[in-house]
Amino acid sequence: MSRQNLRAIDPKKVSGELFTLTYGSLVAQLLKDYENVEEVNRQLERIGYNIGMRLIEDFLARANPGRCYDFRDTADKIQQAFKLYLGVSPSIGSWSPGGDEFSVVLDPNPLTEFVELPDHLQNLRYSNVLPGVIRGAAEMVQIEVLASFIADSLKGDNITEIRVKFVKRLEDAVPAGED
Amino acid sequence: MSAAEDVLFELLHMEIVKTFTDSKDKDDAASKLEYIGFTTGYRFVERATRETNRFKDELDIMKYICKVFWVSVFKKEIDNLRTNHQGVYVLNDNNFRFLTRISSGKQYLQYAPRFVTFTCGLIRGSLANLGINCVVTAEVSHLPACKFQVQVQRG
Numbered sequence: 369m370s371r372q373n374l375r376a377i378d379p380k381k382v383s384g385e386l387f388t389l390t391y392g393s394l395v396a397q398l399l400k401d402y403e404n405v406e407e408v409n410r411q412l413e414r415i416g417y418n419i420g421m422r423l424i425e426d427f428l429a430r431a432n433p434g435r436c437y438d439f440r441d442t443a444d445k446i447q448q449a450f451k452l453y454l455g456v457s458p459s460i461g462s463w464s465p466g467g468d469e470f471s472v473v474l475d476p477n478p479l480t481e482f483v484e485l486p487d488h489l490q491n492l493r494y495s496n497v498l499p500g501v502i503r504g505a506a507e508m509v510q511i512e513v514l515a516s517f518i519a520d521s522l523k524g525d526n527i528t529e530i531r532v533k534f535v536k537r538l539e540d541a542v543p544a545g546e547d
Numbered sequence: 548m549s550a551a552e553d554v555l556f557e558l559l560h561m562e563i564v565k566t567f568t569d570s571k572d573k574d575d576a577a578s579k580l581e582y583i584g585f586t587t588g589y590r591f592v593e594r595a596t597r598e599t600n601r602f603k604d605e606l607d608i609m610k611y612i613c614k615v616f617w618v619s620v621f622k623k624e625i626d627n628l629r630t631n632h633q634g635v636y637v638l639n640d641n642n643f644r645f646l647t648r649i650s651s652g653k654q655y656l657q658y659a660p661r662f663v664t665f666t667c668g669l670i671r672g673s674l675a676n677l678g679i680n681c682v683v684t685a686e687v688s689h690l691p692a693c694k695f696q697v698q699v700q701r702g
Binding site: 380382383384385386387389390391392393394396397398401411415418419422423426430452453454455482 | 552560565587619
């Protein structure tokens with residue numbers, strides 16, 4: 369083939385754009401299907417949760433991250449996963465005094481590369497799949513967390529920030545009569 | 548093992564399929580999945596071809612889809628392209644990525660269509676952006692192989 373110039377394009381970047389565009393089409397379709405923006409936010413979070421539940425398995429196999437001994441370990445692994453799957457390195461910070469809450473600051477947010485929010489969708493949490501992924505992945509390693517956006521550059525904030533809060537350790541549930 | 552970002556794309560696709568086939572109005576699921584693919588393909592190919600030389604003709608575009616485009620989306624080329632030279636193209640992928648996670652054999656064959664619909668749209672959208680109006684259908688007879696048929700609409 370004569371199109372040698374095409375091989376110069378970084379395949380990682382191409383995959384990233386494909387993901388971003390596919391996600392954008394999904395959000396657009398959900399906005400058509402549900403009149404209610406809150407419901408779209410909820411759906412995106414649920415989709416993220418389901419992805420996270422499966423993605424953790426791939427992460428454990430691929431990165432072999434080892435055990436988390438405290439919540440700071442967990443934060444490091446979340447940072448590592450963002451690098452691995454989305455090619456961005458978020459910064460972790462704003463720890464609460466008790467060490468049970470931290471922020472993931474995305475700069476840039478790869479999902480919003482081609483996105484601008486129209487005025488009537490200011491309540492849409494466009495990237496709500498991301499906190500969902502964090503929650504789903506954490507649950508599969510026995511940590512219950514709350515994760516949500518507290519700042520979003522799509523809405524005029526300076527940064528995009530996800531707040532992650534430790535809720536509790538989940539114990540293995542043993543079926544009754546089998547302990 | 549496939550690259551990390553490909554796993555993410557695969558999982559997103561899986562969830563998109565699930566979201567629309569599980570929803571209340573599941574009769575529309577196929578057309579919604581197709582449309583999500585269409586808009587994705589339309590915009591993706593626009594970006595992917597910005598550095599490309601002008602295409603000679605329709606067949607040249609189809610070859611681009613089978614080779615370059617397929618590699619950037621599915622990390623492999625289409626295994627076989629056939630045409631009747633009258634606007635019908637058949638693209639065979641013997642190991643279609645969205646079907647490789649399904650157990651092969653007859654048992655789950657009935658679920659195959661929902662996993663290829665997005666890609667039908669993806670092809671149709673890409674071709675639409677490159678100036679070809681067409682209808683794309685898919686046929687799965689042995690998992691994980693898939694046959695996409697492109698019927699160009701003339702006039």
